[in-house]
Amino acid sequence: MQTLTRNQQIIFDIINKSSEPLKAYTILSNVQKKGIKAPPQVYRALDKLIEMGKIHKIESKNAFVACQNSSCNVSKATAFSICESCEEVTEISNSKISKYLSNFAEKAGMEYKKYNLEFFGLCKKCK
Amino acid sequence: MQTLTRNQQIIFDIINKSSEPLKAYTILSNVQKKGIKAPPQVYRALDKLIEMGKIHKIESKNAFVACQNSSCNVSKATAFSICESCEEVTEISNSKISKYLSNFAEKAGMEYKKYNLEFFGLCKKCK
DNA sequence: AGTTTATTGTTATAAAATAACATTATGTAA
DNA sequence: TTACATAATGTTATTTTATAACAATAAACT
Numbered sequence: 673m674q675t676l677t678r679n680q681q682i683i684f685d686i687i688n689k690s691s692e693p694l695k696a697y698t699i700l701s702n703v704q705k706k707g708i709k710a711p712p713q714v715y716r717a718l719d720k721l722i723e724m725g726k727i728h729k730i731e732s733k734n735a736f737v738a739c740q741n742s743s744c745n746v747s748k749a750t751a752f753s754i755c756e757s758c759e760e761v762t763e764i765s766n767s768k769i770s771k772y773l774s775n776f777a778e779k780a781g782m783e784y785k786k787y788n789l790e791f792f793g794l795c796k797k798c799k
Numbered sequence: 800m801q802t803l804t805r806n807q808q809i810i811f812d813i814i815n816k817s818s819e820p821l822k823a824y825t826i827l828s829n830v831q832k833k834g835i836k837a838p839p840q841v842y843r844a845l846d847k848l849i850e851m852g853k854i855h856k857i858e859s860k861n862a863f864v865a866c867q868n869s870s871c872n873v874s875k876a877t878a879f880s881i882c883e884s885c886e887e888v889t890e891i892s893n894s895k896i897s898k899y900l901s902n903f904a905e906k907a908g909m910e911y912k913k914y915n916l917e918f919f920g921l922c923k924k925c926k
Numbered sequence: 927a928g929t930t931t932a933t934t935g936t937t938a939t940a941a942a943a944t945a946a947c948a949t950t951a952t953g954t955a956a
Numbered sequence: 957t958t959a960c961a962t963a964a965t966g967t968t969a970t971t972t973t974a975t976a977a978c979a980a981t982a983a984a985c986t
Contacts (some may be wrong), residue, residue: 713935732858787918790858795908816960
C-alpha cells in the first residue's frame with residue numbers, strides 16, 4: 673500500500689470528493705491556493721495516481737475520476753457508462769465483464785495488459 | 800449511401816490509405832497542398848466522417864482510422880487493440896463482443912447508444 | 927555523510943480542438 | 957428561375973490539453 677506524496681494527496685482528495693470527472697485545468701485552478709501553480713505539477717500527480725490505480729482517465733472527456741472499486745489498485749481495466757444527457761459518469765464494477773474481455777483479448781492473440789471501455793447513452797434517470 | 804464532399808473525400812482518402820491511425824495535424828500537413836489550410840476544415844470533415852461511421856477516433860491516442868468493418872455505417876460501437884510496443888492499432892470486428900456488451904449495458908439500466916473499447920498490450924508479433 | 931532516485935518548482939512551448947464570423951455552394955419549394 | 961433555407965467552406969484568432977527542459981529539494985539507500 674503506497675502512500676501518497678503531498679501533491680498527490682491534494683490532487684487525489686479533490687478528485688475523490690468530486691461527484692463528477694474533473695479536468696486537469698479545473699483541478700489546477702482548485703489547488704493553486706495550496707501552492708500547486710503549474711500544469712506539470714498536476715499532470716505528474718495525475719500520472720502517478722493513474723499508475724497506482726487510484727484514479728482513472730475518461731479518455732473521451734479528458735477528465736479524471738477516483739476509482740470506485742476498492743480492490744482496484746492497479747489500473748488494469750476500466751469501464752464507464754457516460755450519460756449523454758446529464759453527463760453522469762459511472763464506473764462499472766466489472767468482474768464478469770473483465771473476465772469476458774480479457775478472455776477475448778487472449779483469444780485474439782494479444783498479450784493483454786489492460787483495457788478501457790466507455791459506454792455512451794442515457795442513464796436510468798434520463799431515459 | 801451518403802456521398803462525400805470534396806474535403807471529406809480528401810481527408811477520408813488519406814486516413815484510409817494509412818496503415819496507422821493519423822492525428823488531425825498530421826492530416827492537415829498532408830492536405831495543405833490540396834488547399835485545406837486550417838484546423839477547422841480538418842476537424843469538420845473528421846466529425847462528419849465519424850458521424851457517417853467511415854472513420855473512428857482512437858480516444859487514447861487522439862488519432863483517426865478508417866473503419867475496417869464493411870457493414871459499419873454508423874459509428875455505434877468500436878473496439879481496438881493497441882500494441883504498446885509497435886503501436887499497431889487493429890480494429891476488432893465484433894459481432895460477439897458487441898452483442899455481449901450491448902446486453903451488458905441494457906442490464907445495467909442504461910439506454911445504450913454506443914461504446915468505445917480500447918485494449919492495450921502486446922500484439923502477436925511483439926509478444 | 928555521500929550517492930542515487932524520486933518528487934517538486936518553474937518557464938516556456940507544443941499539440942489538440944474550437945469559437946466566431948464571412949463566404950460560397952447546394953438543395954428545395956413557390 | 958428566383959428566393960429562401962441549409963449545409964459546407966474559408967479564415968483568423970483563441971482556447972484547451974499536455975509536455976519539454978532544466979533547476980532545486982526531498983527521500984531512500986549503503
